[in-house]
Amino acid sequence: MAAPTTLPSALADAVRDESSLRRFLHGLPGVDQVGVEQRAAGLGTRSIKKAAKLHAIDLAISMVDLTTLEGADTPGKVRGLAAKARRPDPDRPDVPKVAAVCVYPDMVKTAADELRGTGIGVASVATAFPSGRSTMDVKLADTRFAVEQGASEVDMVIDRGAFLSGRYGQVFEEIVEVKRACGDAHLKVILETGELVTYDNVRRASWLALLAGGDFIKTSTGKVQPAATLPVTHVMLQAVRDWKTQTGELRGVKPAGGIRSTKDAIKYLVAVHEVAGPEWLDPHLFRFGASTLLNDLLMQRRTQLDGHYSGPDYVTVD
Amino acid sequence: MWEYAPAPESRDIANLKPAYRMFVDGQFVEGSGEPLKTINPGTEEVLAEVSTASKSDVDTAVKAARRAYDRVWSKMPGSERAKYIYRIARQIQERGRELAVLESLDNGKPIKESRDVDVPTAAAHFFYHAGWADKLGYAGYGPDPKPLGVAGQVIPWNFPLLMAAWKIAPALACGNTVVLKPAETTPLTALVLADIIAQCDLPPGVVNIIPGAGDIGAALVEHDGVDKVAFTGSTEVGKTIQRQLAGTNKKLTLELGGKAANVVFDDAPLDQAVEGIVNGIFFNQGHVCCAGSRLLVQESIADELLEKLHARVSTLRVGDPLDKNTDVGAINSREQLARITELTESGEAEGAQRWTSSCPLPDKGFYFAPTVFSGVSQAMRIAREEIFGPVLSVLTFRTPDEAVAKANNTPYGLSAGVWTEKGSRILWMAQRMRAGVVWSNTFNRFDPTAPFGGYQESGFGREGGRTGLEAYLDV
Numbered sequence: 073m074a075a076p077t078t079l080p081s082a083l084a085d086a087v088r089d090e091s092s093l094r095r096f097l098h099g100l101p102g103v104d105q106v107g108v109e110q111r112a113a114g115l116g117t118r119s120i121k122k123a124a125k126l127h128a129i130d131l132a133i134s135m136v137d138l139t140t141l142e143g144a145d146t147p148g149k150v151r152g153l154a155a156k157a158r159r160p161d162p163d164r165p166d167v168p169k170v171a172a173v174c175v176y177p178d179m180v181k182t183a184a185d186e187l188r189g190t191g192i193g194v195a196s197v198a199t200a201f202p203s204g205r206s207t208m209d210v211k212l213a214d215t216r217f218a219v220e221q222g223a224s225e226v227d228m229v230i231d232r233g234a235f236l237s238g239r240y241g242q243v244f245e246e247i248v249e250v251k252r253a254c255g256d257a258h259l260k261v262i263l264e265t266g267e268l269v270t271y272d273n274v275r276r277a278s279w280l281a282l283l284a285g286g287d288f289i290k291t292s293t294g295k296v297q298p299a300a301t302l303p304v305t306h307v308m309l310q311a312v313r314d315w316k317t318q319t320g321e322l323r324g325v326k327p328a329g330g331i332r333s334t335k336d337a338i339k340y341l342v343a344v345h346e347v348a349g350p351e352w353l354d355p356h357l358f359r360f361g362a363s364t365l366l367n368d369l370l371m372q373r374r375t376q377l378d379g380h381y382s383g384p385d386y387v388t389v390d
Numbered sequence: 391m392w393e394y395a396p397a398p399e400s401r402d403i404a405n406l407k408p409a410y411r412m413f414v415d416g417q418f419v420e421g422s423g424e425p426l427k428t429i430n431p432g433t434e435e436v437l438a439e440v441s442t443a444s445k446s447d448v449d450t451a452v453k454a455a456r457r458a459y460d461r462v463w464s465k466m467p468g469s470e471r472a473k474y475i476y477r478i479a480r481q482i483q484e485r486g487r488e489l490a491v492l493e494s495l496d497n498g499k500p501i502k503e504s505r506d507v508d509v510p511t512a513a514a515h516f517f518y519h520a521g522w523a524d525k526l527g528y529a530g531y532g533p534d535p536k537p538l539g540v541a542g543q544v545i546p547w548n549f550p551l552l553m554a555a556w557k558i559a560p561a562l563a564c565g566n567t568v569v570l571k572p573a574e575t576t577p578l579t580a581l582v583l584a585d586i587i588a589q590c591d592l593p594p595g596v597v598n599i600i601p602g603a604g605d606i607g608a609a610l611v612e613h614d615g616v617d618k619v620a621f622t623g624s625t626e627v628g629k630t631i632q633r634q635l636a637g638t639n640k641k642l643t644l645e646l647g648g649k650a651a652n653v654v655f656d657d658a659p660l661d662q663a664v665e666g667i668v669n670g671i672f673f674n675q676g677h678v679c680c681a682g683s684r685l686l687v688q689e690s691i692a693d694e695l696l697e698k699l700h701a702r703v704s705t706l707r708v709g710d711p712l713d714k715n716t717d718v719g720a721i722n723s724r725e726q727l728a729r730i731t732e733l734t735e736s737g738e739a740e741g742a743q744r745w746t747s748s749c750p751l752p753d754k755g756f757y758f759a760p761t762v763f764s765g766v767s768q769a770m771r772i773a774r775e776e777i778f779g780p781v782l783s784v785l786t787f788r789t790p791d792e793a794v795a796k797a798n799n800t801p802y803g804l805s806a807g808v809w810t811e812k813g814s815r816i817l818w819m820a821q822r823m824r825a826g827v828v829w830s831n832t833f834n835r836f837d838p839t840a841p842f843g844g845y846q847e848s849g850f851g852r853e854g855g856r857t858g859l860e861a862y863l864d865v
Contacts, residue, residue: 102811104831107662117502119397119714127392310661317697345392346705353392 079283080319087283090241097240097279103271103307112302118342122376125338129373130168132337132365133160135355137195137326139174139363141202141294147182150175152390154186161370162388170366171355172225176201177218184222195260196223199250202264202293204229208246215253226250227260227361229293230277232267240280247284260326260359261286265304266296274304278311288324294361299329302339309348312357322351328361334372337365394707397714399501404491410440410577412601413584414447415454416594421447423602428577431498431720432711432755440577443600445609448569451598452615455540455567458595464537464565468524475523475562477590478583479516482509482555485586489579493551494711496578498720498756499674501712511836512555515854518838519563522859526564529856535863537565538641539617544607545580546623547573547722548677548778554580556853557620558597559838564862566618569598571610573623575723577601608634616640618862622679625776625802625847643851643861645679645843647776648804651797652682652833653787653819656691658809659831664698667782670807670833672706672718672760676780677726679848680805682833684766684773686793689786696764696784700745703760708749718780721756730758730779737763737772742783768799776802790815794822803845807833826852 079087086096120128138157140149153173161167172193173183180196187194196218200206206214215226228250234242251259261281265274281289289308292299305327312323325348331337337360344352352358367387375381411418423442430437443451463471482489486509493504527533541561545553550572561568572580584599600606604627611619612634621631622645635642652670654663670682687695711719721727738744742763751757758780766773766783773783787793797806806825808816816830826844829835836842841852851861 101658101660104659104662104811106832107659107665110832111662111665117506117714118394120394121397122395124393124395131392341392350391 083283083318087244093240093244093280093283094238097276100275100279103275105271108271108303108306112306112343115342115346116302116339118339120338120342126373126376128338128341129334129369129376131353132334132341132360133369133373134168134171135359136170136366136369137172137174137328137359137361138170138366139294139328139361141174141176141197145176145179147179150179150182151186154183156366156388156390157187157192158190160366161373167370167373171359174227174361177214177221177223180218180221180223193224194222195225195227196221197227197229197293199228199246201227201229202295204231205233208249211246212249212253215250219253219255219257223257225258225260226254227262227290229262229264230281232264235268235273235277235280244280244284247281247286251285258287259285260288260290260324262290262293262328264293264296265291266298271303271307274307275311278308282311282315282323286323288326288359290326290328290361292327292329292361294329300327300331300361302343305340306343306347309343309352312352313348322357324357324359325352326359326361331360331362332364332368334368337369394715396710398710398712399491399494399714401491401495401712403487404495405488406437406492406495408438410438410581412441412443412447413581413588413597413599414451415598416588416592418584418588421600421602423447423606426574426577426601426603428496428575430495431722432495432752434754434756437495438578440581440601442602443606445606447600448606448609448613451569451600452540452542452610452613454595455569455598456615458593459539459567462593463567463596466565468526468565471562471565472520472523474590474592475516475520475559478586479513479520481586481590482513482516482583485582486510486513489551489582491712492582493579494719496576497547497550498711498722500716500719501714502716503674507836508549508552511838512552515555515559515838519559523563526859526863529859531860531863531865535564535865538862538864539566540615541566541568541618541620541862542610542613542616543568543570543620544610544623545570545572547576548674548679550576551579551583553622554583560853560858560862562596564859566862567596569600569610569616571600571602571607574601574603611635619643620861621645628849641861643843643853644849645851645853646847646849647802648679648681648844648848649684649774649776649800649802650680650682650805650807650825651684651686651823652807653793653797653809654685654687654691654695655808655810655812655815656688657811659811660691660695660698662831663809664695664702666807666809666831666833667699668702668706671782672703672780673834675718675721675758677722677778678834680827680834682805682807683777683782685782685784686787686796687784688793689788692784692786696762699762703747703762704749706747706749706760708747708757708759709752718760721758721779724756726778727756727758730777730781733772733775733777734761734781737766737770737783740770740772742766742770742772768796774800790819794819798822798824801847804848805829
């Protein structure tokens with residue numbers, strides 16, 4: 073197996089062959105379910121008010137991967153979303169832009185045309201999203217197509233079947249191959265934690281994706297319930313923190329699916345701040361995969377600035 | 391940088407009054423002792439003046455409790471007693487915010503703990519014991535176990551309301567009446583509990599609450615009219631009480647100090663173990679008799695664990711107890727702060743490596759930054775004496791046998807923790823560790839259904855659960 077980056081010797085050994093990888097992943101410390109859920113609930117009681125809240129809202133807006141992943145997507149829908157991404161709140165030009173727009177590969181060109189020169193990324197799901205049930209050739213072709221069309225970020229899915237049956241080497245190789253096919257595009261690796269179920273699996277899959285060169289680890293496709301949860305995100309934040317301790321490299325985390333309210337988003341930011349560390353409070357290292365979250369953030373932002381709640385008719389629906 | 395804005399809970403919620411009086415025979419009355427001023431350890435400001443009992447007031451209170459016992463409470467069917475106790479539980483919930491804010495003001499503990507732990511657990515104790523009141527025949531002490539009479543109870547300052555609940559709820563459920571002395575530095579929530587008890591229309595004298603210093607506690611426990619003594623506090627005072635009571639017919643339970651070992655094996659869930667260690671020693675500023683103050687970590691993972699622990703402890707927010715984001719509040723008193731400071735200095739002098747969080751501390755009030763000592767040996771004072779503050783001593787071990795030997799190498803024996811993913815090892819350790827409570831893969835969890843109490847110098851008797859009823863029944 074070929075490691076994509078130069079790893080410290082302890083980690084380079086982990087990816088030498090399939091059995092080394094297996095030993096490494098199974099040697100990771102376990103995750104105690106009760107403990108991690110208690111910690112997530114405890115941090116969830118942080119009270120973020122006033123200037124800290126306004127800062128968090130703007131930060132969260134700048135971290136949104138504004139997403140549409142529907143069979144019914146059309147160029148019109150994607151253009152609307154791109155417009156929203158550029159100016160989330162047309163009445164308030166000081167609102168930050170979102171981080172990226174996330175679409176299916178065939179919509180990438182439309183999105184890229186709309187977003188050229190704005191600094192907003194175009195993220196495309198790929199690799200037979202959301203199930204990942206296809207051949208390697210198809211997955212790679214899917215990735216290449218997305219990048220050719222102008223995607224600056226690729227959100228791939230791992231083969232959960234292979235992972236759950238213990239074929240870690242296969243999952244690793246797929247990520248390495250997709251990373252290569254991405255070229256300069258950033259790779260986010262979707263673990264689909266709702267199908268991995270246990271926190272031990274989440275930790276192993278996180279390390280697997282980091283070892284294989286994923287720039288981000290992402291919780292979910294949004295097509296499986298449960299999608300992102302706070303404790304799962306805690307485990308993944310701990311993984312990128314441990315990764316930094318061992319390698320000095322910063323990798324990102326993206327919870328996706330089910331984060332709809334400002335209140336929830338702030339709980340995630342508190343976890344980023346206190347579990348991973350303040351340096352992860354950056355759109356390059358933390359994203360929200362969301363569609364409806366943005367409007368709630370905008371409404372809460374107005375509430376903070378105006379001193380009263382305005383309501384959903386005052387934000388744009390695209 | 392993202393700084394959390396101050397998020398203080400409003401102190402108006404505490405409904406703080408300038409003066410509080412003691413509660414005897416169903417009335418709030420002026421005590422004839424010297425009034426005490428209780429202060430906010432977070433700011434050192436005076437909160438209120440509290441009247442205290444004299445020895446004659448103790449006598450009055452015990453006689454009131456005796457009358458209430460003879461005439462009403464011991465004769466009342468359990469199902470009727472239960473109604474009163476349920477009412478108290480519901481009132482604690484109703485006034486939960488008031489109690490939580492008042493507790494944080496008077497004690498210095500962070501509002502998130504008084505709000506999420508102390509007050510709900512206090513209510514839970516009343517709910518749980520209310521359920522027992524009419525089922526005592528099924529508790530395993532015979533078909534119709536009898537109460538003891540008047541219980542004299544003396545409680546500490548670390549969980550003022552919760553300890554009052556631990557003491558009063560089982561006493562009432564079993565049919566006893568109560569004279570309770572709260573701690574000198576933290577009398578306020580117990581007196582609000584007295585107000586709740588008055589509002590719940592408990593017959594006069596069933597519960598009496600008399601603030602005062604140690605001499606009043608001593609007068610209470612040695613009073614001839616008291617049939618049962620329950621004390622939670624220092625081992626030193628516990629020993630004195632036991633001497634005083636020797637040769638009398640009084641039944642005694644003591645819940646005293648501790649120096650708990652928190653044992654982390656190399657196969658432990660590390661990140662959660664770190665959380666458990668932090669919760670074990672920094673919960674309630676370490677003012678916890680069952681605090682996990684000795685961390686025993688397997689040597690092969692000691693460096694990795696310590697690195698994670700330092701990083702985690704650095705994120706603890708120390709400061710204003712009323713701020714909802716405060717993790718570690720104020721040390722309860724100047725005396726306690728001096729004791730903690732003295733013991734930590736001894737740790738340095740004896741050669742342990744001190745690491746202290748660089749968190750900012752407020753200018754006023756009693757605060758102590760979370761501190762971790764590594765390279766600690768069993769011979770050092772910080773490994774043997776109860777510090778009762780946010781100071782952790784880290785020791786290492788090589789084998790399970792050594793872990794057990796070191797864990798048990800203390801005159802105390804209140805609690806212990808085991809961290810391992812191996813179920814069989816949890817059971818193996820739990821059988822061998824001489825501690826009243828052994829937590830596995832968690833720490834400092836309290837529930838009214840679980841008996842709590844210690845071995846050796848940590849005291850005797852159990853509180854909570856079916857077992858805890860024994861202390862208040864004539865069996």
